[in-house]
Each structure stands twice: as structure tokens, then as C-alpha cells.
Amino acid sequence: MCPKIQITAKGIRAALKKYAPHQSLIEYVWNGFDAQASIIKIDYVADALGNIDLLTISDNGYGIPHGKLQDKFEPLFESKKALENKLKKNLSAIHGKNGIGRLTFFTFARNASWKTTYTENKAKMTYEIYANAENINLYTGVNATPHQTTEQTGTTVTFTGIHTLTAPQMEDKFQEYILKEFSWFLALNRHRDFAIIINGVPVDYTKNIADSEKFELVHPETNTVFFLYYIRWDQRLNNEPSRYYYLNSEHKERWKEPTAIKNKGEQFYHSFFIESAYFDGFSFQSDPAQSQEALIAGTRSDTQFRFMRRKLANILRIKRRPFLKGFAEQLLLEYEQKKIISPDAKENLKQTIKILYEMQPRIFTSLNLEQKKLLVGLLGVVLESETRNKIPEFLATIIELSADEKIELNTIFCI
Numbered sequence: 021m022c023p024k025i026q027i028t029a030k031g032i033r034a035a036l037k038k039y040a041p042h043q044s045l046i047e048y049v050w051n052g053f054d055a056q057a058s059i060i061k062i063d064y065v066a067d068a069l070g071n072i073d074l075l076t077i078s079d080n081g082y083g084i085p086h087g088k089l090q091d092k093f094e095p096l097f098e099s100k101k102a103l104e105n106k107l108k109k110n111l112s113a114i115h116g117k118n119g120i121g122r123l124t125f126f127t128f129a130r131n132a133s134w135k136t137t138y139t140e141n142k143a144k145m146t147y148e149i150y151a152n153a154e155n156i157n158l159y160t161g162v163n164a165t166p167h168q169t170t171e172q173t174g175t176t177v178t179f180t181g182i183h184t185l186t187a188p189q190m191e192d193k194f195q196e197y198i199l200k201e202f203s204w205f206l207a208l209n210r211h212r213d214f215a216i217i218i219n220g221v222p223v224d225y226t227k228n229i230a231d232s233e234k235f236e237l238v239h240p241e242t243n244t245v246f247f248l249y250y251i252r253w254d255q256r257l258n259n260e261p262s263r264y265y266y267l268n269s270e271h272k273e274r275w276k277e278p279t280a281i282k283n284k285g286e287q288f289y290h291s292f293f294i295e296s297a298y299f300d301g302f303s304f305q306s307d308p309a310q311s312q313e314a315l316i317a318g319t320r321s322d323t324q325f326r327f328m329r330r331k332l333a334n335i336l337r338i339k340r341r342p343f344l345k346g347f348a349e350q351l352l353l354e355y356e357q358k359k360i361i362s363p364d365a366k367e368n369l370k371q372t373i374k375i376l377y378e379m380q381p382r383i384f385t386s387l388n389l390e391q392k393k394l395l396v397g398l399l400g401v402v403l404e405s406e407t408r409n410k411i412p413e414f415l416a417t418i419i420e421l422s423a424d425e426k427i428e429l430n431t432i433f434c435i
């Protein structure tokens with residue numbers, strides 16, 4: 021047995037104090053997706069004044085087997101669970117990690133009950149669990165006797181005695197909140213009929229899209245096809261950083277990891293979905309124990325993988341450019357203040373520094389004062405000389421320039 025740490029009701033309240041009602045609600049939505057549900061329904065009934073009498077969150081997941089209830093619903097921080105989740109950090113399927121999400125209802129309701137249906141020995145079984153805010157961690161349910169049913173598996177959580185949550189809030193702020201929480205997840209599972217339906221209306225993740233593009237990328241030597249879907253989000257996502265998601269030919273996520281972009285505080289919130297049959301057997305972790313299998317299945321050192329990543333990084337570099345304009349101005353000011361560039365330097369030198377920064381900020385990030393002076397000085401000399409028209413050609417050897425960028429550089433340097 022793994023060591024467990026018991027937490028008290030007081031401890032739970034203290035740990036959950038920071039949860040706002042909207043955050044609490046989404047914990048129950050995540051619990052549905054964690055149980056492999058594809059459809060989550062949120063339904064509520066409000067009176068004329070906007071007070072909500074009843075709110076339910078139901079999912080079509082695998083339910084909570086009664087035999088496992090004690091283990092699952094015990095208010096424990098389980099070290100084993102923490103460990104398991106650490107291993108799963110590269111998959112979106114499991115959101116829950118601290119084992120307290122189901123207790124957060126007290127921030128907006130006095131009572132919660134779970135009606136759950138699961139499969140046992142090919143039969144569908146159902147039972148109910150009740151909890152209330154005074155004794156958050158006391159459940160009736162362990163003593164319940166499950167009985168057979170014809171219903172599909174899934175769980176419906178019903179909240180009553182609702183406070184600090186009104187119908188106008190649900191229509192306005194909660195809609196916005198749920199988009200920020202789930203738009204990437206709905207986009208990730210867009211080919212698998214996933215949905216969050218609020219009072220009959222499905223949440224539309226495309227409402228949070230500021231810019232998007234679909235590409236097909238083929239690695240010529242191996243004929244590997246990658247289907248790319250780039251999204252830039254209008255609103256910053258709640259807890260999900262900008263990531264690459266790799267999906268297999270069944271549209272299922274196999275792995276996720278941060279994109280190459282080191283955020284400087286610009287509003288460039290993005291997700292990049294890459295789907296390919298190539299990922300069906302791909303080995304994402306470089307585990308030496310798996311190397312034999314990996315030889316057949318594909319690894320990160322494959323030319324097609326490296327090719328794809330290079331293309332993706334370049335697409336992001338180009339998409340990000342407009343967001344760096346302000347930072348480029350700042351850089352120039354800083355260079356003037358530190359006397360790296362003289363305030364009365366020629367306009368084309370200033371322009372060149374700004375463009376280079378927007379194109380590839382990395383060039384400037386790790387330079388010390390001397391290196392900055394050297395770079396700026398040399399640029400100044402080249403710009404004065406006839407060879408300046410060689411700059412675009414030279415840059416093309418280190419940065420994969422877009423057609424627009426080539427034209428831009430030609431107009432600056434070749435006149």
C-alpha cells in the first residue's frame with residue numbers, strides 16, 4: 021500500500037477557499053471527461069429573478085463502480101495518484117490530480133448528489149451518493165445497494181441549495197470562462213464528437229479563435245503526411261499553455277508538449293494540432309528500454325519528425341511576427357539608452373535591427389553588451405557598402421523566409 025495522508029473537513033475548506041463557483045463547476049465537467057465521456061451536459065432551471073434552483077452536470081463516461089467508491093471518494097491525497105499523474109502530464113485525457121475536485125461544490129451549493137451507472141459483469145448497475153456542504157467529506161453511498169438498470173453508463177451530479185450563482189452569470193461570465201477552459205480541448209477532440217452542452221446549446225470553441233489555418237505537410241523523402249491545424253486564441257486559455265498536440269490516425273491525442281515559443285508577454289496564445297498515421301506507433305519518450313520497438317515505430321530523431329518540427333517552428337515564427345513589433349521598438353530604445361546604437365544612426369540601420377528582431381528574436385536574446393555592439397557595428401558597416409544587397413540571400417540561409425519576407429527584405433536592402 022502507498023502511504024496516504026488524511027485531510028480533515030477544515031483542511032478541505034482551506035484548500036478549496038480559492039475556488040470561485042465557475043472554477044468549481046468546471047471541476048465536475050473535467051471529472052466527466054476524465055471518465056472518458058464525450059458529451060457533458062450542464063442544465064439549470066432559474067426562476068424569474070434569475071435564481072437557480074437546480075443545476076445538473078451529466079456525462080456519458082464509464083461511471084463510478086461501487087466497489088471502487090470508497091477508494092475514489094475518500095478525501096485523501098494519494099501519493100500514488102500524484103505519481104501517476106506526473107507521468108500523464110503529456111496527455112490531456114486526465115485533468116484531475118489532487119483528488120478534491122468533487123468537493124468544490126460547497127462554493128456555490130449546499131447539496132450535491134451523484135447518480136452513477138457503470139458496467140459490472142456485462143450488466144449496467146446504478147446507485148446514488150449524497151453529500152452536503154456542512155460535512156463535505158461525508159458521503160452516503162458506500163452503504164447504497166446498486167441495482168440493475170437499462171440506462172447507459174455515466175454520471176449525473178445534481179446541485180441544490182444554490183447560492184452565489186445566478187442565471188445571468190451563467191449566461192454571461194460562465195460562457196466566457198468555459199471557452200477559456202475548454203476551447204483547446206474541444207478543438208483537440210473535434211473529430212471525436214466531443215461536446216459541452218449548456219441548456220441545450222453546444223459550446224462553440226471557434227468563438228475563441230482569432231486566427232486559424234489548416235495545412236497539409238508532406239515530407240518528400242518518406243511521403244509522410246501531416247495534417248496541421250494552427251489556432252491563435254482570442255482569449256488567453258485558463259491553464260493550458262501554447263502547445264503542440266500530436267494525434268494518431270484515429271484522431272486521438274498521443275502526446276503534447278510546449279511549442280518552441282518563449283513567451284515574452286505578447287498576446288500570442290496558440291495551439292498547434294498535428295495529425296498523422298505516422299504517430300500511430302510513434303515513441304515519444306526516448307526510453308532506452310523501448311528502443312527496440314522504437315526502431316520500428318519511429319522516434320524524434322527520424323528525418324520526417326525533424327522536418328515537421330522545423331516547418332512548424334517556422335510557421336509559428338511567421339505567425340508571431342506582428343506581435344513582436346512593440347518589443348522591437350523597445351529593443352531599439354534600450355540599445356539607444358545603452359549607447360549600443362547612436363541616437364542619430366541612419367534610419368536603415370534602425371529598421372534592419374527591428375526587422376531582424378521581429379523575424380527571429382532569438383538572435384538578440386543571448387548577446388552580452390560587447391556582442392550587441394559588435395553586431396550593430398558590423399550591420400552599420402555592411403549597410404554602407406555595396407554588399408548590402410547580399411543580406412536577403414544570406415538571411416535566407418539561416419532563416420526559412422516566407423515569400424512576403426523575401427519581398428520585404430529586397431525592398432529594404434536592394435535599392
Ligand SMILES: Nc1ncnc2c1ncn2[C@@H]1O[C@H](COP(=O)(O)OP(=O)(O)O)[C@@H](O)[C@H]1O
Nearest residue numbers: 051052055083092116117118119120121122175
Ligand atoms: N463523473 C465522474 N465519473 C466517473 N468517476 C468520477 C466522476 N467524478 C468523480 N469520479 C471519481 O472520483 C475521483 C475523485 O474525483 P475528484 O475529487 O474530482 O478528484 P480527481 O479528479 O483529482 O481525481 C476521480 O478520480 C474519479 O475516480
Ligand SMILES: [Mg+2]
Nearest residue numbers: 051116121122
Ligand atoms: Mg476531478
